[in-house]
Amino acid sequence: MHVHVDASNHTPRSLKNALTIMYCKEDILFKALNVQTRREDEYCQKVRPMVLEKIRRMPNSTITMEKFKRAWYEGNDGSSEHYNWTRYYALNLHAVFSKGTLEWRCFESTLHAGKVRSNITLALAISAQAINQSCTHAKKTEIGDNPAFTFRTFLLRLGLIGDEYKNVRKHLLANLDGDKAWRYDKSTYACLQNPRRTDDAR
Numbered sequence: 001m002h003v004h005v006d007a008s009n010h011t012p013r014s015l016k017n018a019l020t021i022m023y024c025k026e027d028i029l030f031k032a033l034n035v036q037t038r039r040e041d042e043y044c045q046k047v048r049p050m051v052l053e054k055i056r057r058m059p060n061s062t063i064t065m066e067k068f069k070r071a072w073y074e075g076n077d078g079s080s081e082h083y084n085w086t087r088y089y090a091l092n093l094h095a096v097f098s099k100g101t102l103e104w105r106c107f108e109s110t111l112h113a114g115k116v117r118s119n120i121t122l123a124l125a126i127s128a129q130a131i132n133q134s135c136t137h138a139k140k141t142e143i144g145d146n147p148a149f150t151f152r153t154f155l156l157r158l159g160l161i162g163d164e165y166k167n168v169r170k171h172l173l174a175n176l177d178g179d180k181a182w183r184y185d186k187s188t189y190a191c192l193q194n195p196r197r198t199d200d201a202r
Helices: 012-033 037-041 049-056 066-071 093-099 113-132 146-158 165-171
Strands: 003-006 099-103
Touching: 003 113, 012 049, 012 066, 012 099, 012 113, 012 146, 012 165, 049 066, 066 165, 093 099, 099 165, 113 146, 113 165
Parallel strands: none
Antiparallel strands: 003 099
């Protein structure tokens, strides 16, 4: 399943943010979406670190769409080629220059309406975050021993909060182990322990 999001509100800065967000979250994102290894190796590859580094070195004050495009294609402009090799990434920015959309290619095929809605909602949320965020930091998010909590935290930061997005969170967290509500074992939280009743406390 491929999801296209309109790129008309994006700038070179926001595209830099989108690419950075994907780089930081792609490991846990691929796990959450259960991306097949074959797709990851061929048609749904992760962010190219060298390309991201080159783009991130461009100051927001001077970066242009043309500079971004040259970095994305690593030299020659491939925007007129339908099957340009740079399209085969989880976040395909070749689509920005060839058809005016950001394309997410990391979703598995499904006919389940709830899963389809969840995938589209996630792509829209990442796009909005990239537009609204002033800057990003290129630090990988570790999957850790409680990936459900880690990914749920990411979803909440994207604004997928409350009952409106309850079903979206349910589908996106379904493949992850752990306790989505608690970072650590609940037994380690003092606030959850039953207070001992004493004569003085009565």
